[in-house]
Amino acid sequence: MRTTTLTDDDLLSGRDAASFEAFYLRHVDTVLGYFARRTGDAELAADLASETFAAALAGRGRYRPRSGAAGAWLFGIASRKLADAQRRGYAERRMCRRLGMERIELTDADIATIEALGETALLDGLPVAQRDAVHAHVIEERGYGEIAEELDMSEAVVRKRVSRGLATARRRIGRQS
C-alpha cells in the first residue's frame, strides 16, 4: 500500500502497519519537539513520545475521521500524557509495555537532536534565511560546506546564520520558560 499521498485521516483509519508508520513519520518530529519544549528534558520527551505513539497505535480503532482532526487527536493524547507525567513526576509506560516495546536508551546525539527539535518549535518566527540555515544544519545534520554550496554563498555566512538563529531561539526559550 502506498501511503505517501494519503491524508492523516486515511492513515489512521487504515488498519495496516505501513499506514501507521507513515502517520508516525509525519508527526514524530513535531511531537518530540512539543515534549522537549514543554519538559526541557530530552529523556522525558523521548519516553512521552514513545508512550504517545504507542497509545495512538493501540487506540486508533477508536479514532473517528473528521477533516483535519487527526493531528488534534494525536496532540490530545500527547497533552494527557504530559499532564500525567507532570503529576506523577515520570512518564508512564503502560501502553509501551502492553505492545511489547522496550525503553530506548538515548545517545548524546539523540539528546542533541531532541533538544534541537524543541528549539525549532520557535524557528517559525526567525528570518527565513536563519530558519533555513538552522534547519539544514541542526535538523538535517548537513555540513556547512554542503549548505553553502547549495545556497551559493560562503561557508562563513552559513555559520553566521546558524549561530544567530540558534542564539535568537535560545533567547526566546529563556524568556518563555
Add this chain to the structure above:
Amino acid sequence: MSQDFTTRLQLQLREAALREERRGALGRRLTGLRLAAPPPTAAAGFALAAVLVAVVVALGGIRWGGEEAVSEPKVVGDVPLAENLGTIGAGFGSVWVADTDRQRVLRVDPRTRRVVARIATGGDPNAFGGDPVITVGAGALWAIARRPGFDGGAKVLRIDPRTNRVTARVTLRPKGAPRFSVLGVQIIRGVPWAVGAQGAIELDPVTAEERRFLPIEVPSGEPYPLWIMGTDTELWVLTREQRIDRYALGSGRRTGSLPVRLPATVGVLPYPEGTVLLGRTGEIARMDPSDGRLAWRRTLGTMIGVPVLIDGTLWVHASDTAGGHDRLVELDLETGTVRSSTVLPQFGGVGLARSGDDLWVSSPAGHVMIVRPSRH
C-alpha cells in the same frame, strides 16, 4: 552502525503494529472458523493442523529434503531463536548470534539450525542497539557488554570457540581518554580493535588487554561522529560535517579529509574494491575514495542496513515504510545494478552474515532468516 531514536522507535512501532495486524487477522479467521464450523472433532483438529503445517511450509518455516541450488535467491529458513536478536557473525563452523533479550551469545549449527551453546556475556539490557555486540575473527569470538548509559565503562569479552568459554573480560578504559563509548570490535589485518566514538583501541588477540589507543578529533561542541570504520591501514571517520577524516593506523596522525557527496550519509564502508556510502533514508552509493565522486547511487526503500560484500556483490537489508515487506537486495558493486530483491518473512534486520553459501539475517523480533543466493 547505529540508529537514532526516531528510527528505533519507528522500528518498535512497526513491529507492534504488525503484531496487532497479525493478531487481528488471525482473530478474524478463527472467529469465522468457529462461526462456520461444526463442533470440533479429532478429524477437524487434524485438518486444521494440516492447513497450519502447509502455511508454515509455504512460508519457509520447515525445510523438506536436502540442500538445493536455486536459480533466484530464496528464503530457505525462518528460525525463531530468542525474543530479540542483535548482531550476527559466522566462523569456526558456526553462526553466532547476539541474544539481546538475555545478554548472551547463541552458537548455532548452520546445518541443523539449532542452538548448540549459550554463552552469558552480561551487558546493558537497554543498550543502544542491544547487548552484546559480537564480532567473529582473530581466533576468537569478541563481545562487547556495556554498562547502563552510553558513556559507561564497557567490557570486551574474548570467547574461545573451542570451549565456548570466556577467556578474557577487560574493561575498556583507554589511557588519556576521559571516557570511551564503544560501538563494537572490528578485525583489522587479523587484529581486534575496539572502535568507539572517541577513537579505536588495539587489543591483544589473546588477553584482550589494550595495546594502544588511537584517538580521533571531535570538534568542540559537536556530538559524536556518525560512523567509524577501519581499513587495512587507516581509520575512517564520518563526521557530522559530512566529511570522511582518515587517520593512519600506524602513526595515529590524520592523513586526509574528503567531503561526502551523498546527502545525509550515515555510514561508510571502505572495501578494497570500492567505497560504499549509506544514506539515512535508504540510499546507497559507491564513491571514488580519491576525489569523493559518486560512481552510482540507488534508493532501496526508506531504510537500509549494513551490507556485506561477496565476490563483487553487495547484499543489503532494505525496508520500505510505504511498501510492505523488507527485502534482501543484491547489487553489483561495480555498476549499482540490482540483481535480485528477495522478500523476507520478518520485519527488521539488525545483522547480516555469510555462512557457507547462505546469508543469515537476524531480526529484532528474534528470528534468523536464511537466504540462499542464486547460482550465477
